[in-house]
Amino acid sequence: MFDKVKNLANMQRQAKELQKELEKIIQTEEKHGWTVSVTGDQKLRYIKNGDEDMKELTELINEAMKKVQKESARKMMEMGGGLGGLLGGLK
DSSP: OHHHHHHHHHHHHHHHHHHHHHHHOEEEEEETTEEEEEETTSOEEEEEETTEEOHHHHHHHHHHHHHHHHHHHHHHHHTTOHHHHHTGGGO
16 A cells, blocks of 8 residues: 555656646747747746737637636546546545
8 A cells, every 4th residue: 555655756756847847848839929938737828919018818818728727637536537537436
């Protein structure tokens, strides 16, 4: 049992490290006067139309994405996925 807890703690540490690395990945695209910048952890950094920063739209999209990710995680857990499925239920 201790080994499973230790493995889980190690996986959590690795997940946090991965999250930090994904936040460092930045992709910015421009087209027709619009500029969009996103990070590797799938968060919008900003949306601009010319010089106009669309901060409220950026926040709204990030809020919607967060809710969808939570709902997706919930569905995966219901279907036997998530960490519980990967680790064999930690029983």
